[in-house]
Amino acid sequence: MTVTQDAPARTDFVALAEELAERFGGRAAEHDAAGSFPHENVAELVSSGYTAMTVPREHGGGGAELEELCRAQETLATGCASTAFAVNMHVHGIAMIAGIGGPAAERAYRAIVDDGAVIAGGFSEPGVGGNWWHPTTKAEPVEGGYLLNGRKGFFTGFPAADLLFLSAARTDDRGLPEPVGFLVPKPERGVSVTAEWDAAGMRATGSHSLLLDDLFVADAHMVGQPGALPLMFMQGVHWAWCSFASVFLGIARGALETVVREQRGRTLHVLDRTVAHLPGVQFRVAEMRTRLAAAEAHLYQSVRADHDRAIAEDPLGHYIEMSVMKNSVCRLAHEVVSLAMQVQGGSALMSAHPLQRAYRDVVAGLLVPPNSDVTAEWAGKHALGVPVFAEPRWEG
Ligand SMILES: Cc1cc2nc3c(=O)[nH]c(=O)nc-3n(C[C@H](O)[C@H](O)[C@H](O)COP(=O)(O)OP(=O)(O)OC[C@H]3O[C@@H](n4cnc5c(N)ncnc54)[C@H](O)[C@@H]3O)c2cc1C
Known part of the structure; x- marks a missing residue:
């Protein structure tokens, strides 16, 4: 990006996300239909200071904590999930890199704050998939x-x-x-x-x-010392998996808001009242709210955990807890959007309706790391006291 920040980094990133989500929401359908990249959204994220959110304050950034990051990303995703997901690697990635520190981190802070630089991350490879810790590159x-x-x-x-x-x-x-x-x-x-x-x-x-x-x-x-990458992931996993979850929670929240707004004013010829008066619609909306509340509670309970202590006591257990949370939140978010489709009916599938985009976007939450089968296996073993990784076999 050649855009730079208009002003020093803001501190109210959730309020900023609300402003941006409204504008990005207006452009989302067009970019989705064309499969085009929303460069103008990224330019606004940079010029508003959003991309400096997680750069430490002493380096000119916003110094946002994990909860602020997640609330902001959740809000941004209600407008344009693609933009929120695209900037997610940047905002959580820099927080993870900050955990390792060193010259690479300091150069990144300067590039982000002074030059409006944006980070994208590539760990996934064909044939390796989500098992990023085995790169073939x-x-x-x-x-x-x-x-x-x-x-x-x-x-x-x-x-x-x-x-x-x-x-x-x-x-x-x-x-x-x-x-x-x-x-x-x-x-x-x-x-x-x-x-x-x-x-x-x-x-x-x-x-x-x-x-x-x-x-x-x-x-x-190189980020950190050779071999520091897995350590960086273990120490900063809450930044990654909580922020991923927040994006998909935001899609679900947006779907609930859309579907409720629409049913309140919608009538059918066979009804003498709005669709909102149908018991089936009411039950499904209640179910959506219940699942959304469960997802939100799980995410923000994880966000507010004492991560330093948990990592010091049981780093693998902490990694698994964060992974279980991300998978649970994304599964609930997917269920909420599926229910929204049923409430809306067939019109939800039409290309002009925002719910069909939400439905296609929210599926990605089930596919992005951490892999749900790996998570379930590790979580089950950990809970049962079975070693998560095969113990080395010594020959001779
Ligand atoms: C929209 C989107 C954006 C993404 N953006 C990025 C990005 O910016 N950077 C990046 O690095 N990656 C990104 N990813 C990729 C993501 O990180 C995963 O690597 C990718 O989705 C895995 O897909 P795959 O088809 O390679 O599946 P695989 O990981 O190959 O999985 C195939 C099947 O095998 C199972 N499986 C895989 N490994 C195991 C195992 N160890 N144990 C048991 N079962 C296993 C899976 O459950 C699945 O059923 C993105 C993915 C999506 C969908």
Whole structure:
């Protein structure tokens, strides 16, 4: 982005998200239909200071805590889920990088605050899927840095990205693959788009597929020390999974608000009252509210947990708790939007109706990490005292 902030970072990011959601909502249908990337929305996110939300205050950012981030992202998603999801890697990614600190983080703060830089992240790869801790992208050491070769899929926000947060595997001292993270300025050479994003849901996220072909990355662009990537994830997982959940909760909240507003004023020829008077509609709306309340309670209870303590006491348990929450919230959000479709009836499927976009967008919550089967397996084992990971077998 060449846009820069108009003013110092704001502190009321939820109020800002409300303003932006209204404008973005007006453009959402058009971008969804065209599958185009909402560059003008990202420009507003940058100029308003939204993208500096999680940069620490001492580095000129908003210093937002996790709850403010989630409330803001939830609100933004009620207007345009694609935009909220596209900026999510940026706003939670910088909070995770801040947890590791070091020169890469400080350079990122400056780029975001001074130059309006936007981050997109690529961990997912064809053939690896959501098992991001096993990257097949190779990082081969060369003088001054690494050469990266591999493929990345689902690179959300790539069209607007100035900084790419990438994972790759280098070979450690024992000859084993070791995941490493890099935060690199979007290069002129070495990265090409192999397929533009064209999907049923989250159509305006520009989640392109990429080829990394001898991409040179300087040592200085490594995030933390070699091997720090899994640690960064474990220490900052609440930023990732809570913010993901907040986006999908926002889609569900938007669907409930839409469907309630519409039934209050809607009549059918066979009725002498509005559709809102039908018991079936009332029961479903009540059910939507109940599931939404459960999702909200689970998310914000997780947001407000004492993360430092939980990580110190049981890092794997904390990771699993956050993963269970994200999956539960996204499943409930999906159910809420499905109920909204039934309340609205067949008109909900028409391309002009906002619910059909919500229905296609909310499915993505079931597909993005952490994988629900892996989460269930780990959560079940952890609760039953069965080792989550296979114990090493010693030969001889
Ligand atoms: C809209 C959208 C945007 C995204 N944006 C990004 C992004 O910006 N950056 C990024 O890095 N990724 C992104 N992703 C990708 C996401 O991180 C996942 O990697 C991806 O959705 C996995 O899809 P896959 O088809 O590769 O499934 P896979 O992960 O290959 O899964 C296929 C099947 O195998 C099962 N499975 C997979 N692994 C295991 C296992 N270990 N144990 C048991 N079962 C398993 C799954 O449950 C599923 O049924 C995005 C995805 C979507 C949908």
